[in-house]
Amino acid sequence: MKKMFASVFFVVLILSACNSSTLSFSEIENVPQNIEEHIDSDFKLQIINDGAKGTYVIFHSNGEIESGLDPQNNVVNILFNELNPHDENIKRNVYYLTTDSKHDTILVLVNGEEMSIDNVTVL
Numbered sequence: 001m002k003k004m005f006a007s008v009f010f011v012v013l014i015l016s017a018c019n020s021s022t023l024s025f026s027e028i029e030n031v032p033q034n035i036e037e038h039i040d041s042d043f044k045l046q047i048i049n050d051g052a053k054g055t056y057v058i059f060h061s062n063g064e065i066e067s068g069l070d071p072q073n074n075v076v077n078i079l080f081n082e083l084n085p086h087d088e089n090i091k092r093n094v095y096y097l098t099t100d101s102k103h104d105t106i107l108v109l110v111n112g113e114e115m116s117i118d119n120v121t122v123l
Helices: 002-016
Strands: 024-027 045-049 055-062 065-072 075-082 090-098 105-110 113-115 119-122
Touching: 024 065, 045 105, 055 075, 055 105, 065 090, 075 090
Parallel strands: 045 119, 075 105
Antiparallel strands: 024 090, 045 055, 055 090, 065 075, 105 113
């Protein structure tokens, strides 16, 4: 529980520094080198804030996933559904998230279950 609280606290802190004006969430195929250097495959769920622009969300899944965004009030819900959760092939999924000023919290749900963020990095 402490880990979850600390993760949410750091994400709130990161998002409060974000100056982006629109909410968006898109998959990234070509990860910038300065972000690539900080991605750790030992973490299932990692967030890397690139400064004032936005946030990279890295999710190492079991096989293919579907993703979505469900903003509710001040919370941005990121939805990941593993299509075959028993698949032993680990796939790295990288997304770029920008938020507007009314969203100050990120919540990640994997297969409908809340998931704690393993690592938060601010560049």
